[in-house]
Amino acid sequence: MNLELTVIGGVDKKGEVEPVERLDMKRGEIIGIVGPTGSGKSSLIGDIEQFAQGDTPSGRYILINGRTPGAETRSDPRKKLIAQLSQNMHFLADMTVDEFLKMHAKSRGKPASVAKDVVELANTLTGEPIHPDHHLTILSGGQSRALMTADIAVISDSPIVLIDEIENAGIKKREALDLLAGEGKIVVVVTHDPMLALMPSRRVVMRNGGMYRIIDTSKEERTVCEDLTRVDDWLMSLRETIRQGNVVEAAP
């Protein structure tokens, strides 16, 4: 299926027209959203998630294949085009992991058997394993984040994926991103992390609530990104060593 996602610009926090008037995204593209805290990154993906039609503070319009999406695609999870990993790190529902995942699978029209797969996948991202009988509310921030990520990858398998600050939970961020950004999807990644920001081919810079400009990742930036990946691998191995209670050695 052909799929194109369009954001028609609205206004920033001051009510002034945002400099980027239109943003088009195609299948297979990963796009970054960067900007200072409070600059409107989460609000932008919030607009996309709810298919804003001039009814949010930004006044933006979201189009699918150039047209206003129908009411069903807006709200019925079975027909939902969008999967979203929001900034929230905790579950509030007081039920077990297994019960919850089965109910979520039902709402997305998936068999209950996928609950097991979600837990298995989540446990590849987090340190202390999650058990299906655990209550959701006792999971740590990192465990919740890992479970939300695996839940999106397995249950909410939608063609558009919105990811808000995946780096902030102490889970393996690159593995998590790989899981979410399957083949032929449109992936929008809000991030403060330089490596994640330089990985996509384009990034939107937010300022004062508005889309300020779009930067194409340059060749030089791509090289920087590769260097960052190596630094990140090193950081990750240090983190693991320290987490396991071992002593670190000097850089090779």
Added chain:
Amino acid sequence: MRLVVVAGTPGAGKTSVLMHTTRRLLQLGMKPAVVKIDCLWTEDDRRFERLGVPVIVGLSKDMCPDHFSIYNIDDMLAWAASQECDVLLNETAGLCLRCAPYPDSCLAVCVIDVTTGPNAPLKVGPLLTTADAAVVTKGDMVSQAEREVFRERILEVNPKCRIVEANGLSGKGSAELAELIRKGPETTAEMRLRHNPPLAICTLCTGELRVAKEHHRGVLRHLDGFMEYMGE
């Protein structure tokens, strides 16, 4: 005249959502009036006043706020008409989960807070099961998965209701709700309730203060569900 009855547990976000919706209705050229029913105290009228729409408060004091709201609907509608308004937004107190103050020809809206957890839709009873629309608030505080599970739970108890994902802070969903109101039913002369309010008056209702069961008369229900009649 159109009537919108907005019910939902205290703090669910009724006023917050209604304020955004009222702004939208004004943009659409409609003339909304607001009646807030509460038991003892409310400040909601001052919040609605900021929008420049006519607003009054009814306090039910020691009576069930839903019963109070029901038999005052005619008066509320007459008042709204006297203010030259064409839609009455009635925000209820939403304390009694056995009553549902929805007449047949109104738009019945149940506001429900997603942070109360996936079992909440099973607890609110006729307030939700007889509503036309369920407005789910505070979705900004939970994951998408939790919102979807909550939605599923609502549909379990009320399969036909229209679900509106709203946010009382950002105004999300208010355009959708305003559209439902615009297309909602006109009120009729002889309106009837959708759901029987409980009829029982117990000894406590008439002022008995002593706790022990022996002092109480009428139909009493035991903890195990057994019911018996005590009295003459």
